[in-house]
Amino acid sequence: MVRKTLISNKAFGFLFLFIFLLLPSFISAQTQEYKDYTVEKGDTLWDISQKELNDYFLWPKIWKENPEIKNPDRIYPKQKIRIPLYLLQKEIPETKPKPELETKPEIVKEKPVEKIIEPVKKEYLVNKDILIAIGYIADSVHSVGKITDSPVDRTILGKDDYAYIKTDNPVKIGEKFYIIRSVEKVIHPESGRKLGYLIEILGIAEVVNQENDDVKTIITDSYDEIPTGSLLDNFYEIEPPLAFENPRKPDINGYIVATRQLHIINGTWDIVYIDKGKKDGLQVGDILAPTLQSKHKIINGLIQLINLRESTSTAIVRKCNNSITKGDGITSVK
Known part of the structure; x- marks a missing residue:
């Protein structure tokens, strides 16, 4: 009888040690579900997506995971933004989990739960x-x-x-x-x-x-x-275009024919106008690269088309290394 008690106590001790070792990993997994990012002056969701995820075009997914951001163009310095861990690890190959012992679940009859379908949050290219x-x-x-x-x-x-x-x-x-x-x-x-x-x-x-x-x-x-x-x-209604997860990068060359800096209540944006439009096969959302006025073809950032007419288009500057001016070229993104 004493021997059985000793064996039971020993088994209980091993079980307690096993749970104690697993507990920190469980807590760590819970706390690392999101990565906190603090917005810096001049940040946009576009820039944060490239900086943290190495992909500009994942910014709509970051916005979707932060429902407190009502307008993606309105983020402020020192604001906390959550970046989901699964996005940070999207390039890491999956590892197969260790097989677990099969256990038969207890069958419990439950009342059917009524599903509440929430409207899909629209993600726009610009507001x-x-x-x-x-x-x-x-x-x-x-x-x-x-x-x-x-x-x-x-x-x-x-x-x-x-x-x-x-x-x-x-x-x-x-x-x-x-x-x-x-x-x-x-x-x-x-x-x-x-x-x-x-x-x-x-x-x-x-x-x-x-x-x-x-x-x-x-x-x-x-x-x-x-x-x-x-x-x-x-007057006619103008509806903003929806964001694209994988925007096109058409093979085209042209020129920037006008520029302006847009100042409205929720920020400042650099806008450019190009000499290509619908008749050249362009579409809203297309990504192009501006080039400097030089004998060499020097890429100077990224622009995205947000409004098209028959032979001209309007684009918002998503990224630039130097000032973009009238007469600069545009080319395809490689």
Whole structure:
């Protein structure tokens, strides 16, 4: 009897030691499920994805794992971001787990659980404000009216200000217009031919009242200062394109024909306009590489197309080593 008790105690001791040795590994696995990253000044999810995962185009997955980030273009210094461990280890070959002893699970009858299907979170290439504010290159400056003045005699207007407008045709209450201005005439830097006019969208105006010839509007959105005299164009809905996990890298060469730095409330972006568009087979989301003006072909970063017209495109600068200027080339990403 004493011998059996000793054997039992010895077996219990081995079991306790085994659990004690496994416990730290279990705790470590739990704590390493995510890697914490502290945002630095100038960081974007695009840059963080390259820095931490060696892949720019995994940024939508990082955003998806951080539901507290409502807008991927709004992250701030000292903000904590969680990077999932499975993304960090995606290049590490899987190792087969050691076979475990087969145990027969106890069969427990449970009530069926009703599945709650949550809406899929859409991941956009850029947000709507940026897509509207970047503008476009048009063959001519088209307008359907202009802002004449304001009720308080201000010459510079912004969001929630009222303004009087004059239009070519009768309007209705609730009708909207884009407020635009022509930035510059666009001339091709290599051939010298005229490509059109760079049009900037300054804001959106909505008709709220009409008395005789006085049409009163409210500026519902403003992306830049809006001076009286600004032109109006027809309003149409603009939807931002969805992000691509594996964007195309087309084989094409061309030129940057205009540049601008976009300043809106949630940040600053470098925008470029190129001399290639839909007719050249390009698509929204395509990645291209800008090149320096040099006798050597020197790659100067990455740009991504976010808006296309027939013969021109607009791109956002995702990365650059030196300033990108009008006349720089574009080429395929190798």
